[in-house]
Amino acid sequence: MPELPEVETVRRAIAPVLEGARLESVEIRDPRLTRPFDPSIVAHELVGERVAEVGRRGKYLIVRFDSGRALLIHLRMTGSLRNAPNGTPADDPHTRAVLTLDNGSDVTYRDVRRFGTWELLEESDVRPYIDARLGPEPLGPLSAAKLGQRLAGRRAPLKSALLDQRTLAGLGNIYVDEALWYAQLHPLRPAGGLDGEELARLHRSIRRVLRTGIERQGSTLRDYALPDGAYGSMQDEFRAYGRGGEPCDRCGTPLERIVVGGRTTTFCPHCQLL
Numbered sequence: 417m418p419e420l421p422e423v424e425t426v427r428r429a430i431a432p433v434l435e436g437a438r439l440e441s442v443e444i445r446d447p448r449l450t451r452p453f454d455p456s457i458v459a460h461e462l463v464g465e466r467v468a469e470v471g472r473r474g475k476y477l478i479v480r481f482d483s484g485r486a487l488l489i490h491l492r493m494t495g496s497l498r499n500a501p502n503g504t505p506a507d508d509p510h511t512r513a514v515l516t517l518d519n520g521s522d523v524t525y526r527d528v529r530r531f532g533t534w535e536l537l538e539e540s541d542v543r544p545y546i547d548a549r550l551g552p553e554p555l556g557p558l559s560a561a562k563l564g565q566r567l568a569g570r571r572a573p574l575k576s577a578l579l580d581q582r583t584l585a586g587l588g589n590i591y592v593d594e595a596l597w598y599a600q601l602h603p604l605r606p607a608g609g610l611d612g613e614e615l616a617r618l619h620r621s622i623r624r625v626l627r628t629g630i631e632r633q634g635s636t637l638r639d640y641a642l643p644d645g646a647y648g649s650m651q652d653e654f655r656a657y658g659r660g661g662e663p664c665d666r667c668g669t670p671l672e673r674i675v676v677g678g679r680t681t682t683f684c685p686h687c688q689l690l
């Protein structure tokens with residue numbers, strides 16, 4: 417599932433294609449994308465809009481238009497945006513939407529599992545929508561002390577608290593496992609129980625793995641790809657995620673797999689202390 421670095425990579429690739437372009441035609445093939453709204457009505461509303469900016473908050477892409485309205489795209493499990501400069505390939509059964517731009521490009525939305533969402537919001541609704549769902553950006557002006565405030569008093573496992581998008585925006589299973597490995601913190605530690613030094617390590621580790629993820633253009637597992645079809649390489653950097661049974665890169669102890677809050681979690685039982 418795309419997390420902050422994957423979504424940011426998509427944003428950086430697709431922004432130059434979309435920004436300044438006017439939507440000449442919009443085809444939404446899958447009603448699940450715009451549920452509960454009728455896809456043909458949403459498509460009709462989008463036609464004629466000119467893209468002012470493509471932003472991101474957490475795992476949401478925010479396509480802002482000159483009108484002030486915004487299309488919030490969440491890729492969920494397997495959504496991806498593709499730039500099709502030579503027209504849309506007709507034979508891809510997983511294409512769920514096609515944007516035809518006045519600059520001659522097409523942007524297609526592809527989604528195998530169909531959990532992705534498109535929500536068209538009025539200008540005044542964007543901020544409340546985001547604020548109700550997302551905590552601060554981990555790569556924004558976030559201090560270790562502020563992170564401590566987000567976790568204070570919480571008895572949930574650290575892993576679960578970090579997966580909660582209201583704690584910090586944009587982390588998912590991959591980058592939480594990676595950050596906890598670097599921070600040498602056990603995923604089942606009570607979230608509110610970290611001391612100042614541990615918070616500083618966690619803060620540093622979260623930012624480190626997200627920055628590396630962006631530099632590597634995300635991790636390609638299953639369906640994630642860049643808009644031009646290229647793949648990210650963050651999967652080559654994994655220290656914990658998906659490596660259960662392999663030796664820890666720090667101490668050689670085999671990494672263990674447990675389930676936390678329904679999510680498979682990999683950690684080192686020797687150097688990530690409970």
Ligand code: ZN
Nearest residue numbers: 664667684687
């Ligand atoms: Zn270890």
